[in-house]
Amino acid sequence: MKSLHSFARTAAFAATFAAASAFAQTAPASAPVDKHLARNLAAQCANCHGTNGKSVAEVPSLAGVPANVTIQKMKDYRDGKLPATIMHQLAKGYTDEQVALIADYLSKQPK
Amino acid sequence: MQNTSLNRRNFVKAAGAVSLVGTGIFASGCATVGGVAKPKVVVVGAGFGGATAAKYIAMWSEQGIDVTLVERGDNFVSCPMSNLVVGGSSNLGNISVAYGGLDKYGVRRVKGEATGFDATAKTLSLADGTKLPYDRLILSPGIDFMYETLPGLATGEAKNRVLAAWKAGPETVALRNQLTAMKDGGVYAIHIPKAPYRCPPGPYERACQVAWYFQQAKPKSKVLILDANEDVVSKKGLFMKAWNGQYKGLIEYRNNQEIQDVDARTLSLKMSFGEDVKADVLNVLPPMRAGNIAAMNGLNNSNRRWCQVDWLTYESTAVPGVHILGDSLQIAPAMPKSGHMANQHGKVCAAAVVALLTGETVNQTPMVANTCYSFIDDKNVVHVASVHRYDAAQKTMVTVQGAGGLSADANALEGVYANSWAKNIWADMLA
Numbered sequence A: 001m002k003s004l005h006s007f008a009r010t011a012a013f014a015a016t017f018a019a020a021s022a023f024a025q026t027a028p029a030s031a032p033v034d035k036h037l038a039r040n041l042a043a044q045c046a047n048c049h050g051t052n053g054k055s056v057a058e059v060p061s062l063a064g065v066p067a068n069v070t071i072q073k074m075k076d077y078r079d080g081k082l083p084a085t086i087m088h089q090l091a092k093g094y095t096d097e098q099v100a101l102i103a104d105y106l107s108k109q110p111k
Numbered sequence B: 001m002q003n004t005s006l007n008r009r010n011f012v013k014a015a016g017a018v019s020l021v022g023t024g025i026f027a028s029g030c031a032t033v034g035g036v037a038k039p040k041v042v043v044v045g046a047g048f049g050g051a052t053a054a055k056y057i058a059m060w061s062e063q064g065i066d067v068t069l070v071e072r073g074d075n076f077v078s079c080p081m082s083n084l085v086v087g088g089s090s091n092l093g094n095i096s097v098a099y100g101g102l103d104k105y106g107v108r109r110v111k112g113e114a115t116g117f118d119a120t121a122k123t124l125s126l127a128d129g130t131k132l133p134y135d136r137l138i139l140s141p142g143i144d145f146m147y148e149t150l151p152g153l154a155t156g157e158a159k160n161r162v163l164a165a166w167k168a169g170p171e172t173v174a175l176r177n178q179l180t181a182m183k184d185g186g187v188y189a190i191h192i193p194k195a196p197y198r199c200p201p202g203p204y205e206r207a208c209q210v211a212w213y214f215q216q217a218k219p220k221s222k223v224l225i226l227d228a229n230e231d232v233v234s235k236k237g238l239f240m241k242a243w244n245g246q247y248k249g250l251i252e253y254r255n256n257q258e259i260q261d262v263d264a265r266t267l268s269l270k271m272s273f274g275e276d277v278k279a280d281v282l283n284v285l286p287p288m289r290a291g292n293i294a295a296m297n298g299l300n301n302s303n304r305r306w307c308q309v310d311w312l313t314y315e316s317t318a319v320p321g322v323h324i325l326g327d328s329l330q331i332a333p334a335m336p337k338s339g340h341m342a343n344q345h346g347k348v349c350a351a352a353v354v355a356l357l358t359g360e361t362v363n364q365t366p367m368v369a370n371t372c373y374s375f376i377d378d379k380n381v382v383h384v385a386s387v388h389r390y391d392a393a394q395k396t397m398v399t400v401q402g403a404g405g406l407s408a409d410a411n412a413l414e415g416v417y418a419n420s421w422a423k424n425i426w427a428d429m430l431a
């Protein structure tokens, strides 16, 4: 059960990177194995960035932002390279794998 | 199965026809799961937890699940930002949101009072006699007060004189009116019960808002914080800085202030130790427990006050098929009773309920995060944030070490972000 699950995550991670590195904005050829994990993780950002990353206020939208841009910003927040009021603290809560899943999911949401 | 739903999702998106989802055009495609009638979810409470769960179940199942949302109120009034109404820099209209935004997701709204449920027959009962059948029941009723601990507040008259204003709405405005009617030179006292209670930093934020109002309009007046806890429960350094800085001489903080009872006629508190304390405006937050619908129906299996759940699904550990969210929960360590948390519970639960009802695997690694913004005055804000992950060995949520933290100082940029947070979380629940 546990190993099956981590297998699914690894596969999803690989698929995410494949998609991200090709800058694929069209539907991927094969569905990510664990598409709900990305969706579920990304939903945590919605309190501040809007449902499916579409903000209705001052905090920027993440919907439709290329995955590599979000990934880089999350890294920079975590490493203290981008000024932030709160993202430096939140970014430290997620693994690279989780950030990649979130970024990929949000990149595919309508702006 | 997965492919089918993915294709449909892509098709809907590709057609740019998100709004069509709400029209029922896809109903025939979604009406059956495995050839049987649509599974039914009934949600009680259109607050931070319940509205979020209802919206996300409808959205994520693409209306493959029938969602009914039961709420007694006419519209949503937010507790977050309600202290600004008490302080006078905002008004009730600014913090109210209509429930109708949920209609486009296909959520069926029922106005009514849920009174109980039958876990065997799987029905929820309403006060008007209606019985709503469910496959999964979700309760997010917030808190109710343990008035039995304060006999002096037994009558409606006493409750109107000594307000809690800890559920936003008419009481928020009534407290504001008491403050505007108070003479300059008067004392506003707020009593805080022992933790856990709804919104750990909330009472201290309220004290700041009242002090801000006094500074503008009634400079000879005083704010007295009577805290039953040993120390400031949340954001201590940041609040103390304000109390010893911009509100010096205006706010007095006293710890270990347990009370025996309240005298509503004389507006005084009978303290467990020491003399009675009298105020001109007395604001008492009574001890809290899970909302009645949860507390009265055997779900309060923690100290008879709060409800224990399985953190993967938010299903009650007392009654199968019933899920509980938000303030009613027996929280995991360092998980506050906040709207932000309740919204996140709503989504973890929504994902689990959709998975359970469609035969998919429940996420075994859920995460939730929290942020509470507090207004020090009308513009400057401080936050506390944390990130939590499921720990399979301990079967509970634990904080992710090294993540989260506090604002360095109160600042106006976070005032902008706090307002932005409110707009986005309200939309995430209800629009």
Ligand SMILES: Cc1cc2nc3c(=O)[nH]c(=O)nc-3n(C[C@H](O)[C@H](O)[C@H](O)COP(=O)(O)OP(=O)(O)OC[C@H]3O[C@@H](n4cnc5c(N)ncnc54)[C@H](O)[C@@H]3O)c2cc1C
Pocket (backbone or CB within 6 Å): B044, B045, B046, B047, B048, B049, B050, B070, B071, B072, B073, B078, B079, B080, B081, B082, B083, B112, B113, B114, B115, B140, B141, B142, B143, B165, B166, B167, B168, B198, B199, B202, B206, B291, B292, B293, B325, B326, B327, B328, B337, B338, B339, B340, B341, B342, B371, B372, B373, B374
């Ligand atoms: C002054 C104040 C400030 C706060 N500030 C913040 C903040 O800045 N950030 C933050 O994250 N949190 C804040 N909170 C906390 C936040 O309001 C709560 O944690 C949150 O509301 C909990 O969500 P919930 O879904 O459990 O309950 P609620 O949001 O209270 O929703 C419960 C809903 O259920 C309905 N209901 C209950 N029982 C029934 C029934 N039997 N039948 C029909 N309907 C029913 C109620 O009418 C209500 O609409 C604050 C709270 C207060 C009081």
